[in-house]
Amino acid sequence: MSYLLRKLGIFVFTLWVAATLNFILPRLVPGDPVSVMLAKYQGRLDPSAVDALKIAYGLNDLGSPISQYFTYLGNLLRGDFGRSISLFPTPVIDVVLRALPYTLGLVGITTIISFVLGSGLGLYSGWRRGRAGADAVVPAALFLSSMPYFWFGLLLLYVLAFQLKWFPLSGALDPFPGDAYSAGWWSSLARHAVLPVLTILVTSVGGWLITMRNNVISVASEDYLAFARAKGLSEGRIVNRYVLRNALLPSFTAFGMSLGFVVGGSILTEIVFSYPGLGYYLYQSVTNLDYPLMQALFFFIALAVLLANLLVDLINVILDPRIREGRA
C-alpha cells in the first residue's frame, strides 16, 4: 500500500514539475518570446484576446510572478488552458480533446503491441542465446532502434504510399469516410493507420527486445533457475513460470520508464503522416508560435505518460509479491 502511495506522490509531484516548467520556460528565456508571438499575430487577433494573453504571460506587470503562478495553477486545476492563438478562438482544451483519441489509439495500442512482440522475441533471443538465429537478432534490433522514427516513416510514406499508392499519404480518415463507426469508416481509419503503426512498431520493437533479452540472461544465472532445472521441471514450465515471470518484472518497469521516449518518437511519426494526434498539433503549435496550445499539449502528453506509468506500477503490484509487501 505504501508503495502505491509513494508512486502516487511521485505522480502528483512530477505533474506539478511539468506544470511549473510550463510556467517558467517562457519567462526564463531571454528575448521575450511571447512578444514575438504577439507581434506575429498582431492585427489578426482582436484586442481583447491580446489583452488576455498579455495577462496570461504576465506582460502587463499585473501582480508579482508569484501571484501569476498561483493564478496559473488555479486555471490549470479548473481545466482552463486558455484559447488557442492559431485556431482562435477555439479553447485549447477542445483541440486537445479532439486530438487525444487519435494519439491514444495509435501510440497507445501500437506501443503495447510492440512491447509484447519485442519481449517475446527477447525471451527467445535470451533463452536460446548462443544459437545463430537468437544472436543475430541483436545487431538487427540495435539497428532498428537506432533509426530515427520520422525518417523510417518518410521512407515508408515514399515507397508504399507515394510510389506504390497502397496507402493514403496523410491524415487519419478520408475526407468523407461515411458515418462514424460504420464499416466504411473503420476501414478508412485502418488504412490510414497502417503506415504509422508500422513505423512505430518497427522502430520501437528492438528496444524491448534488447531489454527483455538482458533480463532473461540475468534470470538465467539465478540460483532459483538452477534449482528448477535440478528438480527436473519441463522446459515449458521453466520458461513460463520461472524465466518469464521474473524477467518480465524489470522489463515492465523499463517499459514505464521508456514510455516518455517512445511517445516522443511517436509524436514525430504523427507529424510525418499528418496524423491529427497530440504530436501533430504540438508541431503545429510550435511552427505557429501558438504557445498556449503548445503548453497545454505538453501538459497532456506528460499526463498521459504519467498515467501510463501509474498503471504500470499497479500491474507491478499484481505481478510481484515482494512489492505487495512493500519490500521492494
Place this chain on the structure above:
Amino acid sequence: MTAVIPAATVPRRAWKNTSLGRFFRNPRSVAGAGLLLLFVLLALLAPVLTPYNPNSLQFDAFMGFSAQHPLGTTALGQDIFSQFVYGARLTLLVGSAAGLIATFLSVTFGLAAAYFGGRVDEAINTLINVFLVLPGLPLIIVAAAFIRGGGVWPVILVIGLTGWAFGARVLRSQALALRERDFIAAATVAGEGPIRIIFVEMLPNMAGLIAANFFGAALYAVLSEAGLSFIGVGDVSLVTWGTMLYWAQAKGALLQGAWWWVALPGLSIALLGTSFALLNFAVDEISNPKLGGGRLKMPRRTVSAAGPAPVAGDALLAINDLNVGYVTPTGTVRAVRDVTLEVQPGELLGLAGESGCGKSTLAFAATRLLDPPGAVLGGSVRLAEHDLLALSPEELRQVRWKEFSIVFQASMSVLNPVLKIREQVYDAMQAHGVTDKAKLDARARELFDLVGIQTSYLDAYPHQLSGGMKQRVVIAIALALEPKLIVMDEPTTALDVVVQRQILQEINDVRRRLGISIIFITHDLSLLVEMSDRVAIMYAGEVVEQAPAHQLYAHPAHPYTQQLMNSFPPMTGPRTRRSGIPGKPPPLSAEIVGCPFFERCTKRMPGVCDVKPLQTFPVAEHQTAACFLYDPTVSPALKGNAIRESQINAGQSNAGQISAGQISAGQISAGEVSREPARNAKLN
C-alpha cells in the same frame, strides 16, 4: 576461527588485462568501434573529401549524380555530398558533447545519491524519477521552441540536461551495491573523505558501466537532435544530418525524386546510432559478467570407449576419474582433478576442504548441473544404473529429483521469488508424475511436518520466510520424492547455530529412517566428523584423503588433514585462538606437478613430493591418502623424520579426548553442546 578452513584468496586480475582484451575480441564492440571510427574520419577529413562549402548556394537546384557532384545538389543548390561530410562534424559533436554532459550528470547524481544516502539519496532519487517519466522529446521541443537560433550549443545543453536520468538510475543502484563492498567500507573507516572515496575507490570500479552509459546517452542525443532539427526546432541554418532531413523534407525532396537526399542522412544517423548502441551493448556485456559469456565453445567430453568403468561392490554413486574445468578467456581453471569417489547406499559421505577447492564444482558436475563456462572434461558418473553424464536431456530430466536431489549452497535464493511456496513444492512432484491434487496436498503437508514448518507457510511467498525456514522448505522439496541420494552443499552455513543443529538433526533422522544416501559438503571439518559415516578431504581440486569418520578423527593420514585437525579447538582446557594453515593453495589454472600441498606442507620431501606424479595410496583399511608418505617405494629414511613428527602431532591433538566411537556417525548429543561457542564464532 579455528576448525573452519580459511577461504582461499582469489587473486584479483587487473581490469585492463581482461576487459580490454575482451573488448577487442567481442565482434559487437569491434563492429561498433569500426563504424564510429569511419564516421570520425569522415568528419575530420571533410575539407579533403570535398572542395565545396556545404552552405554555398552556387549550383543549380536538384542536379543529379555527376562526377562533380557525386550526390547531386539540393533544392537550394548546395552540394549534397559536402553537406553530408560536413554534417558528420556537428552531428558527432552533438552526440559526444550532449552524451558527455548527460553522463557527467548521471555519474554525479548517481554517485552522490549512493554515497551520501539518507535524505540526499531520497531527494536525488525523486528527481531521477521525475526526469525519467517526463516525456523527453516534447519537453525538449517546448524548451527549444523558446530558444530559436543561437547555434548548436543550446540544443546540446537542452539534450544533455534532459537525458541524464536513466543513466543516473543505473549508476545509483550499481554504486549502492559497491558501497556495501568491503574495500569501500575499509576506506570509510580509514577516514578517507567523500571526494577521494568517490573518485579513487568507486569510479574506477564503475568504468565499464559509465562507458556503456555514455554511448547510450550519445545515441539518445543524436536521435533527439535529428528529431528536433526535423521539425525545425533548434538552429536549422547549421549543417547536421538532422537539418539536412529538415531541408529535404521542407523542399519536397521525395516528391522531386531526390530520395537519396532523405535516405543518406537518415541512414547515417541510424548507423551512427547503431555504432553507439553496439558499443553500449558490448561494454555492458563485457563489464557485466552476468550478460557475457555463454558463447564459448564447449570442449567435448572425453569419455573412455569402454563407457563407465565397472564398479566393485554395489556403490550407489560411483564417480570415476572426473575432471571438471571452467573454460575462461584466460585459460581453463581445472577445479576438479581426477576425482574418484563412491557413495554406498544409506551412507552419509562428508566432503570437506577450504572454500574454493572445488567441492561445489564436483557436486554440480556429478549431478550435471554445471553451467557454462564450467564443463566436464573427462571421467564418468554412475548413479544406480544410470550413466549420468551420458543421459539425454529428457532422460536426465526424468532421473533428476526422483533418483537424486540437491540442496544448494545458496539456499536463500533458490526459491522463485514470485511463486507461492506451494507451487514450488508441487511442481517438483508434478514433473515426475504426481498430479492428483489431494495427493500433492497431503504430501506437501507431510513434508512440512517432517522438517518442522507450519503447513500454513505453503501459501506464503519466499520473502515472507526466514532463512532457516527457507532452508527447511528446500530440504522438504529435496525429500519430496524420497530419492536415493541427496547432495547437500553447505546446507546450513548461512544459519545460526541453534537452527543449524535442529536441521542437521532432522536430516539425520530422516535419512536413517528412509535409508537415503547423503553427500554432505562443508568447510567445517568438526561438524563433518560428527555427522558423517565417511569423510573425503579435498584440496586444490583433488580428493587427498578418504577414511571412515572416526578413523580420520583418530588418525588423520594426510599432512593437510592433520594440519586441519590441529586447528580443532580442544574440547577441554583453555580455548586458544589458532590461526589457519599458513599459505594458500596453488592457482587451479596452472598445471600442478607433484603434490599440490607441497608449498604449505610441514613434512614435504623435496625431490620427491614436487617431482613425482602423485598417486593415491592405501593407509589403513578403508583409508587412503594422496601423499608420498604412504608410497611404499619412497625410502623410509626420507620420510622417517616426517612420520615421527606426524604421530606426535596426531597424538597431541587427540590426547585425552572422547573416543572415536563417541563422535562417529552423526550422533549429536547434548554432551557436545560445550563446543557450541567455538562453532558459533566461525559461522558469523
